[in-house]
Amino acid sequence: MTRPTADTPAVHILHENEEWIPPLAAALDAAGVAHREWPLTGGSIDLSAEPPHGVFWSRLSASSHTRGHEHAKEQARAVLRWLESWGRRVVNGSRAVELEVSKAAQYTALRAAGFEVPHTVVVFGTGDLKARARELPLPFITKHNQGGKGLGVRRFDTLAEFDAYVDGPEFEHPVDGITLLQEYVVTAAPFVTRAEFVGGRFVYAVEVDTSAGSFELCPAEACAVPEPGAVAEPAGLFRERVEVSAEHPLVVALEAFLAEQGVEVAGVEFFETADGRTLPYDINTNTNYSPDVEAVTSRSAAAALARFLGAELAAVSAVAA
Template structure:
């Protein structure tokens, strides 16, 4: 048994991490969510396990592993493994409603939101929020399951004809549309609850803003650049990471152009780093991650 295992499902996102581990001579197991597991098995695959199951997994495979992985990771933890971004982080990652509640509990601003589990409740929630607004899937990933509405009539029609967004857990968020200042959202990445780097993502009027593969959808102009958030925003991101039990993850925030208030709206326990980091950041965060993995391996051993 090696000292490190990685559980992942995306076929390409983690190649840079695998390469960085190989350069350091670190032996690891690469595990994919296939087959079956024995809930009575007392032996986790390694003392330290890095969970990289993305919430966008359901976009790539209808028989997605999200809930299966929750059960598997819980078993590994019960059997003594240290799982990075384990069950506590997954509980937050798998619910945008939980994310907003956590952020608000820290005294930070979030977009006005109502959470529903029945499409017929969406129009009443929309009336309470006002327009424009967005309806979001509680479990999304890569911006999936988000639609903008500009009138109550449009919401009622979508609820009636079954064209509202859907979520794999049946929960929806009805949320005010926040006009982002300069059309920017900022993603702040953390490692071991501490600030790692940040990027500004231009194209905030669109929703598929995942930085890992730059969401290279034809006809959609999304650009990213290195950012230096204000100290208060860094501190807020670190507080969120601590409260969400993120060993590795990103927090997204936008400045509300109406009043200048930073509004935090998303927590990403899966942090696969920005595409082309040397171009965007000038350095490779995978090396910092491997540094910390070596420390975690020593602690787990």
């Protein structure tokens, strides 16, 4: 790690999961970018005190509560508002956090911007679940509003099956009390696509093979939720979609959308359906750039990220000098 002194401007990585940091830190080290970690797992801040100098990059994950960090979302909100109030350079700031932790926020923002999204009913608590489920065609799926890791994703082929789930001990209560009922989409082919953006610009698109039911976040027939105990083989799951370029109409539209939402680093997942639709269904503002994905691409999003953060840090340091 490039270790800055206490008063040296640095890239501060706000996160709650140590396991995600090594590849990102390695890219920053390779680019010679000074960086520190800022755990979203406790501590304190003085709102009247000036924050340290540098660039602050938020990597809050919607699934933080599954790792015992149920208050990371609230900590990120407070810290980012504090940093922004002092005029600090924040990458994926407070507006991005609200998209990260709410699929309802993602879908409403995407729809307002002109994108088609999966038909989704948002249910608060459990009282309306059964009644609203009867408004959807069968089959349908459930998922958690604050999700990630396939939280709450289940397919239901009958209303009797769904009613028993809602009333039974296996019901998965979402951390924010919000369950999504969503159309079950049939994809044209057994894959989904994830487009990566750094600094608001497209880097690459990766096709994810879902034929074995390995992509559990996807609300589509091709993305069947794995059976209990099933283990997906990582080999061969990814390939770069070179035909999805910076000039692709969806990519151009997504760049404009991310800029409007204040999201500078993102992975946007979408699928092409059997009935001819292209549906974005998940916006990830905490992209990890796994080695398996980076190995099949002609470009490195991790390296692009390090260059972007390094350039932002250099600009901040020049102003402070």
